[in-house]
Amino acid sequence: MNLQEVANGAHKSVKVKKHIECNTCHGSGAKDASSVTKCTVCGGNGVVRKVTNTVLGQMQTTATCYACNGSGQQITKKCVTCNGLGVVYGEETLNIDIPAGVQDGMQLSMGGKGNAGEHGGPAGDLIIQIEVEENAELEIDGQNVIYNMHISFIDAVLGASVEVPTIEGKAKFKIPAGTQAGKIFKLTGKGLPTVNRYGRGDQLILVHVFTPIDLTADEKKLLEKLRESPNFKPKPGSKTEKGFFDRMKDLFTE
Numbered sequence: 493m494n495l496q497e498v499a500n501g502a503h504k505s506v507k508v509k510k511h512i513e514c515n516t517c518h519g520s521g522a523k524d525a526s527s528v529t530k531c532t533v534c535g536g537n538g539v540v541r542k543v544t545n546t547v548l549g550q551m552q553t554t555a556t557c558y559a560c561n562g563s564g565q566q567i568t569k570k571c572v573t574c575n576g577l578g579v580v581y582g583e584e585t586l587n588i589d590i591p592a593g594v595q596d597g598m599q600l601s602m603g604g605k606g607n608a609g610e611h612g613g614p615a616g617d618l619i620i621q622i623e624v625e626e627n628a629e630l631e632i633d634g635q636n637v638i639y640n641m642h643i644s645f646i647d648a649v650l651g652a653s654v655e656v657p658t659i660e661g662k663a664k665f666k667i668p669a670g671t672q673a674g675k676i677f678k679l680t681g682k683g684l685p686t687v688n689r690y691g692r693g694d695q696l697i698l699v700h701v702f703t704p705i706d707l708t709a710d711e712k713k714l715l716e717k718l719r720e721s722p723n724f725k726p727k728p729g730s731k732t733e734k735g736f737f738d739r740m741k742d743l744f745t746e
């Protein structure tokens with residue numbers, strides 16, 4: 493599943509390879525109607541009575557018939573398609589509704605959609621293992637999604653209008669002037685829902701400021717001019733230079 497499907501839920505049509513009911517005998521395992529007779533051991537009851545002698549007298553117990561496994565029927569001629577099992581290996585197309593907010597590794601179970609039961613018995617359950625595809629731009633962190641935003645230091649200084657990826661596609665985002673490296677912005681409610689639909693996570697935007705590495709002589713000259721400018725000196729302890737925990741605190745009190 494991709495992020496959009498996790499956020500909105502998904503409807504999937506999947507082919508499942510499993511034991512399905514035999515088409516020839518419709519699960520009975522018998523060649524035809526005349527090759528099914530009453531079980532001679534239990535007389536068609538499916539249970540057998542057992543009488544045991546104890547010191548307190550005779551005790552009667554009942555048990556599932558060993559000859560027919562409780563079906564009460566005996567098959568004289570087996571279905572040739574399934575060799576009397578009532579099931580064959582095949583494929584079934586199933587429509588699966590996956591709720592919004594599932595997580596990687598989660599298991600969903602569909603009752604009665606697993607392997608068909610032998611000799612017409614009840615079918616098992618289908619277990620669906622959820623796998624969430626990695627997204628190239630957005631990282632999942634519980635209900636939150638994280639976007640690592642790489643910006644130039646010019647954009648960090650002067651501010652800029654950019655587009656950021658979100659679960660619902662591109663969104664316009666304004667980088668404020670004076671944005672510090674390591675700043676975390678929050679897009680409230682732009683994260684993932686929970687399976688019980690209680691609340692929704694946020695999108696966190698982590699700011700990475702790119703420091704240029706290869707500069708031309710002209711570029712170096714321009715920056716050398718700014719080097720001694722008082723406005724370009726770091727001011728530790730000011731509101732712009734916060735530690736990681738202060739930034740996290742800001743995030744949750746905004």
Ligand SMILES: [Zn+2]
Nearest residue numbers: 514517571574
């Ligand atoms: Zn059959």
Ligand SMILES: [Zn+2]
Nearest residue numbers: 531534557560
């Ligand atoms: Zn029987």
